[in-house]
Amino acid sequence: MGAFHAYDIRGIYNVDFNKDTAYKVGAFLPSLLGTDKVLVGRDCRVSSDEIHEYLLKGITDAGADVYDIGLSTTPMVYFGTAKYGFDASVQITASHNPKEYNGMKVSCTNALPVGYDNGLGQIEQWIKEGRETPLAEKKGSVYQKDIRKDYLDFLLGYKPDLSGLKLAFDLSNGMSTLFAREIFGDAPEYIFDDMDGTFPNHEPNPLVHKNVVALEELVKKTGADAGVIYDGDADRVMFVDETGKFVSPDLIIALLGHYFIDERGEKGIVIQDIRSSKAVGEYLVPMGAEMFTWKVGRANAARKLRELDGVWGGELAGHYYFRDFFYSDSGLLASILVLRVLASMKKKGVSFSQLIGRIAGYENSGEINFRVEDKKGAMDAIRDHFTAIQKPTAMMDFDGYRVEFSDWWFNIRPSNTEPYLRFICEASSAELLKTRIEEVKEILFTRFGATL
Secondary structure, three states, X not given: XXXXXXXXXXXXXXXXXXXXXXXXXXXXXXXXXXXXXXXXXXXXXXXXXHHHHXXXXXXXXXXXXXXXXXXXXXXXXXXXHHHOOOOEEEEEOOOOOOOOEEEEEEXXXXXXXXXXXXXXXXXXXXXXXXXXXXXXXXXXXXXXXOOHHHHHHHHHOOOOOOOOOOEEEEOOOOXXXXXXXXXXXXXXXXXXXXXXXXXXXXXXXXXXXXXXXXXXXXXXXXXXXXXXXXXXXXXXXXXXXXXXXXXXXXXXXXHOHHHHHHHOOOOXXXXXXXXXXXXXXXXXXXXXXXXXXEOOOHHHHHHHHXXXXXXXXXXXXXXXXXXXXXXXXXXXHHHHHHHHHHHHHHHOOOOHHHHHHHHOOOEEOOOEEEEOOOHHHHHHHHHXXXXXXXXXXXXXXXXXXXXXXXXXXXXXXXXXXXXXXXXEEEEOOHHHHHHHHHHHHHHHHHHHOOEX
């Protein structure tokens, strides 16, 4: 099948999974999560309607009821799951992947993520074993549930007066089109703001630079104070400063300290992923935050934030998690809070780029992907090489390795789904950064036959 991954079910539709898979997921889900009602939403992809049809058939054949919220952002499903007390929910989406992909994000009580280790792997095993799907004597029903107004009202509760900011938005033809204009009004400049599951303008992944170029150009053309771009299902958001420069998403974790700590006085735990810049903690700790570094991915971050009762957290991929939002991630809420900070800073004469300049303090490689078969051997070789020539100041061995030295650090971690090693490093100077990257390439290319 190939569609069951660490965080969700996802793949090329009718290649990695199909309508029969969707039916079986629906049929097994109620018993897996011990519930007789499931909240369901979907994105606008061309294949979402068929997946929706068969998912609902599976759920109702198993005797459970479906509460269908229709077209939705993924965070809207999280909101509905937690607020209305559902013990199971599914958002049909492939998030930021190209148009031929689709999938399902599954959540349980309190909108906690169901990943491979706590449910999806069991469903995959049942499907592979040919386990018979349950067929209840009394089928469940499908109810239409409208939560749109409640969700919009929740988001608007965080919106300040943004009239002093000139803004530009790229909605990526995705699910943020459901709410962006109602939240931010008609004054901003919008591009790709019609919902279209074929994503005709660019793939809905703002972490790939070519997909952000149109927004960068729009910001420069219009003289906007900031540019905002969402991914396909609006659980992620990224930003462009007033000069048209893309802002590394991990630095936004630090920026949010001006809302939670300065404005609200919440000096609690803040989660960052293992790839985050050292600059994030160096900025937030003096403000009163306690940093906690953890594994990549919602299945890890949302659970950990709840476990620690953290205030907020974020990832390099543009996910931002909030205690206020049931410890879940929301691209729209994150953008509201970031713009709230920027509006306040502008009144003090501080631009977006100036604020980020105060946070950023290192040269960063960005994530580099190496195709290599022996991922574990390659990771160990990189770790052993550098720790032999320089004494580490810190070392983490979850989600690959993060090894820190006095003047640089690196993280090397295996992809969950592909034969890739993902490498990122940061250094005190561009020269040192370049030297370390070349050393890594030399080891991976010559000893492990790696390719880029």
